Amino acid sequence: MLTIATGNKAVAAAVKAAKPGVVAAYPITPQTEIVEQIAEYVTDGDLESRYIPVESEHSAMAACIGASAGGVRTFTATSSHGLLYMHEMVHWAAGARLPVVMANVNRALGPGWNTWAEHTDAFSQRDTGWLQVFVATVQEAYDTTLMAFKIAEDERVLLPVMVNLDGFSLSHITQALETVDIGDFLPPYHLPHAVDTENPCVYGPMTFSNDYFKFRWDIERSMRDAKGVIADVEREFAERFGRSYGPTEDYRCEDADVVVVAMGTLGKEAEVAVDLLRDEGIKAGSMRLRWFRPFPDLDLAGREVVVIDRDYSFGFGGVVAHAIRSKTGIEPYSVIAGLGGQEVTYNDIAGFVRDRRPGEEMWFGVSEHV
Amino acid sequence: MYEIRIHSRGGQGGVTAAKLLALAAFRDGKYATACPFYGAERRGAPVVSFVRIDDEPIKIYSQIHEPDLVIVLDASIMDVVDVLQGLKKNGTVLLNSAHPISGCNGICRHVDLTGIALATNLVVAGSPILNTPVIGALAKMGVVSLPSARAAIQEMFSDERNVKAAEAAYEELKV
Numbered sequence: 001m002l003t004i005a006t007g008n009k010a011v012a013a014a015v016k017a018a019k020p021g022v023v024a025a026y027p028i029t030p031q032t033e034i035v036e037q038i039a040e041y042v043t044d045g046d047l048e049s050r051y052i053p054v055e056s057e058h059s060a061m062a063a064c065i066g067a068s069a070g071g072v073r074t075f076t077a078t079s080s081h082g083l084l085y086m087h088e089m090v091h092w093a094a095g096a097r098l099p100v101v102m103a104n105v106n107r108a109l110g111p112g113w114n115t116w117a118e119h120t121d122a123f124s125q126r127d128t129g130w131l132q133v134f135v136a137t138v139q140e141a142y143d144t145t146l147m148a149f150k151i152a153e154d155e156r157v158l159l160p161v162m163v164n165l166d167g168f169s170l171s172h173i174t175q176a177l178e179t180v181d182i183g184d185f186l187p188p189y190h191l192p193h194a195v196d197t198e199n200p201c202v203y204g205p206m207t208f209s210n211d212y213f214k215f216r217w218d219i220e221r222s223m224r225d226a227k228g229v230i231a232d233v234e235r236e237f238a239e240r241f242g243r244s245y246g247p248t249e250d251y252r253c254e255d256a257d258v259v260v261v262a263m264g265t266l267g268k269e270a271e272v273a274v275d276l277l278r279d280e281g282i283k284a285g286s287m288r289l290r291w292f293r294p295f296p297d298l299d300l301a302g303r304e305v306v307v308i309d310r311d312y313s314f315g316f317g318g319v320v321a322h323a324i325r326s327k328t329g330i331e332p333y334s335v336i337a338g339l340g341g342q343e344v345t346y347n348d349i350a351g352f353v354r355d356r357r358p359g360e361e362m363w364f365g366v367s368e369h370v
Numbered sequence: 371m372y373e374i375r376i377h378s379r380g381g382q383g384g385v386t387a388a389k390l391l392a393l394a395a396f397r398d399g400k401y402a403t404a405c406p407f408y409g410a411e412r413r414g415a416p417v418v419s420f421v422r423i424d425d426e427p428i429k430i431y432s433q434i435h436e437p438d439l440v441i442v443l444d445a446s447i448m449d450v451v452d453v454l455q456g457l458k459k460n461g462t463v464l465l466n467s468a469h470p471i472s473g474c475n476g477i478c479r480h481v482d483l484t485g486i487a488l489a490t491n492l493v494v495a496g497s498p499i500l501n502t503p504v505i506g507a508l509a510k511m512g513v514v515s516l517p518s519a520r521a522a523i524q525e526m527f528s529d530e531r532n533v534k535a536a537e538a539a540y541e542e543l544k545v
Binding site: 004030115116166168169172173174175176265266268269271272343344345346 | 388389392393396401402403404405406408428429430431432433435
């Protein structure tokens with residue numbers, strides 16, 4: 001069905017189609033609309049699910065862990081401080097190999113209190129063993145949420161997936177949305193190690209280093225296998241529903257001398273900057289990173305790279321710039337922009353490319369090169 | 371691309387007007403995005419929302435700095451906000467007012483949306499509803515078609531007074 005929706009409503013619509021048995025969540029701006037909408041679906045009988053309004057995000061993830069281990073598909077949504085509050089359980093969900101799907105509406109962290117877009121919240125959970133994907137349109141939020149369940153629940157993966165969308169810039173904007181009849185795209189939930197009361201086992205007991213090490217390696221092995229699973233699921237999605245996605249979205253990159261690497265809505269707006277720069281004779285391209293964990297293999301050889309980080313790792317640098325440097329060996333021009341919802345236009349992005357200084361870092365609006 | 375900035379006060383329905391307009395444009399077969407700018411919202415505070423309409427998919431998420439059209443749902447905002455800031459040279463202003471305004475550098479139009487809402491008894495919690503009549507005025511200006519304006523309003527609101535108010539604004543606005 002063709003309609004219009006906000007990014008939040010698109011996520012909720014995908015969750016309705018995925019039919020999770022349990023949704024446990026706590027509201028937080030700018031995510032609240034997702035769980036409000038899901039609660040309404042449940043109340044109206046449009047979604048048969050147990051909706052658990054918990055008292056905190058820590059409990060939300062704990063409830064998802066219990067439900068997922070109990071053998072049902074589970075979903076939650078959070079943002080910013082809510083994500084930080086559930087941090088301990090975020091690690092636990094991945095370690096217990098539970099394919100929970102969570103929408104995280106990217107928002108800055110206080111103080112000062114700020115409810116606008118930033119990616120630092122997601123990156124604070126970067127090393128938890130969750131797959132992380134960042135979307136840039138309302139349609140992509142819907143499609144990716146649907147795919148997230150299939151990827152997470154694949155027996156080659158069995159890891160939780162965090163679907164990230166920019167607070168307000170995507171969560172609250174209205175665009176066209178085509179919802180689909182998913183048919184048998186999502187197979188019934190099957191967890192090989194689900195709790196079986198007929199056959200009681202102990203989960204997560206004291207584990208000495210020898211075995212613990214193997215469990216950790218198994219998470220990494222699944223992360224590596226996840227790249228192929230993601231590609232398979234994205235291919236199947238394209239065949240069934242006609243919209244294709246990849247680990248990155250590349251725009252006019254083929255013959256580009258300089259490539260803008262960004263994530264989320266800034267990565268989409270960068271495409272408009274690329275068109276401007278091309279008109280000026282600058283052979284620019286845009287590579288929007290969709291998947292951040294597992295980190296994709298990037299082909300940037302021989303290009304100059306301008307990375308826009310909507311995040312920062314204090315005492316080190318932009319998280320994405322660091323990843324690009326370490327994975328490609330390229331010294332990018334590292335732009336820190338959009339923190340706390342800072343306004344960044346396509347004209348600004350074109351300016352970053354025109355004034356690029358590879359190897360340097362620039363804080364947009366601070367105008368001091370470091 | 372046609373870019374619209376809507377000025378209103380918190381609670382007047384500016385954000386909903388943006389969504390309605392995007393939906394009407396979408397029903398016209400166009401691409402449209404509605405982006406409210408969320409600040410520290412509270413009832414009565416000046417708020418702004420943006421709508422972009424185009425024949426191509428819209429990739430811009432930043433705010434509109436040079437609008438083609440500025441809509442002012444509450445004339446008193448003009449005392450505290452420069453609503454004409456960045457308005458394109460041949461841009462248009464649509465003002466909710468029974469009277470024209472002076473000092474506007476573009477094409478100024480005015481229609482008494484508040485009067486229409488009151489006459490249609492379109493009042494919620496003591497406030498006249500402006501977001502549905504304004505879509506009728508925009509249809510008269512050719513921003514969206516009247517059938518799509520009607521369809522969008524009916525999709526979002528079941529109360530027929532909303533369509534009646536939009537039609538009244540369509541009739542009243544002089545172009």
